[in-house]
Amino acid sequence: MDIVIIGGSTAGLAAAIALQKTGHSVRVYEQSNLTEPTGLGVGLQPFAVEALMSIGLTNIASLGVPILSTGFYTPDGKLLYAGKKTPEGAVTKVGIKRAVLQTALHNEALKCLGPSSLYSHCELKHCHQDDNFVYATLHDKQANADFQIKADLLLGADGLHSTVRSIIFPDQMQFNYSGIITWRGMTVADDFLKGRMLLMGGRKAKTVIYPAQYLPNGKVKIYWAAEVLQETQVLKTPIRNMPGHFDEFAGNFDGFKFENIAVPDLYRSATDVLKFPIVDREPMQSWVDKKIVLLGDAAHPMFPMGGNGASQAIVDATTLARSLRLSGNNVSKGLNQYMALRLKKVNQVVRSNRSLGPDSILTDAEASDAGMIKIDGLTHYREILEGYKSLTQPLGV
Numbered sequence: 001m002d003i004v005i006i007g008g009s010t011a012g013l014a015a016a017i018a019l020q021k022t023g024h025s026v027r028v029y030e031q032s033n034l035t036e037p038t039g040l041g042v043g044l045q046p047f048a049v050e051a052l053m054s055i056g057l058t059n060i061a062s063l064g065v066p067i068l069s070t071g072f073y074t075p076d077g078k079l080l081y082a083g084k085k086t087p088e089g090a091v092t093k094v095g096i097k098r099a100v101l102q103t104a105l106h107n108e109a110l111k112c113l114g115p116s117s118l119y120s121h122c123e124l125k126h127c128h129q130d131d132n133f134v135y136a137t138l139h140d141k142q143a144n145a146d147f148q149i150k151a152d153l154l155l156g157a158d159g160l161h162s163t164v165r166s167i168i169f170p171d172q173m174q175f176n177y178s179g180i181i182t183w184r185g186m187t188v189a190d191d192f193l194k195g196r197m198l199l200m201g202g203r204k205a206k207t208v209i210y211p212a213q214y215l216p217n218g219k220v221k222i223y224w225a226a227e228v229l230q231e232t233q234v235l236k237t238p239i240r241n242m243p244g245h246f247d248e249f250a251g252n253f254d255g256f257k258f259e260n261i262a263v264p265d266l267y268r269s270a271t272d273v274l275k276f277p278i279v280d281r282e283p284m285q286s287w288v289d290k291k292i293v294l295l296g297d298a299a300h301p302m303f304p305m306g307g308n309g310a311s312q313a314i315v316d317a318t319t320l321a322r323s324l325r326l327s328g329n330n331v332s333k334g335l336n337q338y339m340a341l342r343l344k345k346v347n348q349v350v351r352s353n354r355s356l357g358p359d360s361i362l363t364d365a366e367a368s369d370a371g372m373i374k375i376d377g378l379t380h381y382r383e384i385l386e387g388y389k390s391l392t393q394p395l396g397v
């Protein structure tokens with residue numbers, strides 16, 4: 001089948017590799033430069049690491065930092081609950097720089113598809129379909145010219161502001177604001193985390209901290225996100241990579257500390273700080289319009305609680321390729337199978353993240369401390385964490 005993918009990020013490149021490897025002819029069109037990826041840290045769940053390995057990124061864990069355990073802490077560093085340590089030899093969660101993940105996907109895509117099937121600086125403007133083909137109009141930003149293409153199937157892997165989604169489901173573009181602004185950055189520090197992910201704080205201010213890259217000098221690049229509740233939406237449009245400043249948020253984290261590290265000092269040592277309003281969109285009833293299908297953030301943008309955005313996008317990609325293969329490349333059957341395996345499941349994750357997913361351990365602990373609810377600490381926390389893990393675990397094909 002001749003398949004066109006709009007968007008060359010996590011979902012788009014993973015799908016391109018998986019589909020090419022199952023015998024399709026694939027082209028990817030990305031509006032930015034595929035060889036200059038940006039972004040900060042991304043968490044990959046074990047099932048996403050396995051999915052990436054299955055399409056050829058066998059060394060993905062070694063490009064980031066294996067996360068051996070996740071701990072939930074009070075602002076002053078008291079451990080509330082530590083998730084189970086990953087057993088020796090098992091596939092772990094991985095913290096990784098987004099640019100490193102993108103480069104690994106791009107390199108694998110170059111090997112499978114070849115450079116002539118990977119187009120940078122090409123932005124989808126419009127698409128439509130008839131009984132036989134999907135037709136798309138793109139703008140080549142370098143040549144400043146529009147051009148037309150056609151394909152048997154078009155994948156909308158074009159993220160949060162998906163043009164493909166706006167064309168096939170124009171009435172489903174409303175953002176839902178969480179009430180939380182997140183400031184994010186990366187700091188080079190000594191390896192005090194030793195493969196641990198920390199979640200710390202409560203309803204008004206919460207931070208997530210994990211290592212994302214080992215450096216040759218023995219130091220580590222640590223990714224952090226500082227989330228602050230701001231009921232009034234101050235950032236109207238969720239634009240990635242909007243610059244932020246330490247003074248805008250750090251006051252909310254006075255007194256936050258882990259072992260002998262003052263969390264605001266970690267923030268202050270970052271070179272760049274980005275800010276972003278946490279948003280999602282209402283879960284959909286369908287991601288498919290005949291020969292056009294959505295995946296990743298285009299289909300199901302979600303709050304980052306639980307660190308599932310990239311992971312669910314990767315599993316969408318591999319599941320879509322397998323569903324098409326198992327349906328004998330019958331588009332309609334294959335896409336229905338893809339949705340049967342993914343849609344309800346991912347919609348549950350979107351909804352769970354709205355009630356903070358596993359991070360509700362922190363808010364429940366806070367409420368319990370203030371006498372607002374009564375919980376049996378460890379059992380309650382274990383149920384939250386294990387419940388979330390099984391909710392997010394993909395269904396097999």
Ligand SMILES: Cc1cc2nc3c(=O)[nH]c(=O)nc-3n(C[C@H](O)[C@H](O)[C@H](O)COP(=O)(O)OP(=O)(O)OC[C@H]3O[C@@H](n4cnc5c(N)ncnc54)[C@H](O)[C@@H]3O)c2cc1C
Nearest residue numbers: 007009010011031039040123124158159296297309310313
């Ligand atoms: C620049 C950027 C930085 C990010 N940084 C982080 C981060 O630091 N941490 C984190 O957890 N998540 C980050 N994300 C989000 C994260 O990549 C996604 O949530 C997740 O990986 C799901 O990926 P996706 O491929 O579905 O969507 P995305 O990663 O958003 O990718 C969508 C891709 O489609 C392209 N695109 C959009 N519209 C068009 C169009 N009309 N024509 C052609 N191409 C188009 C975009 O340029 C982008 O490359 C970032 C996303 C972007 C785009």
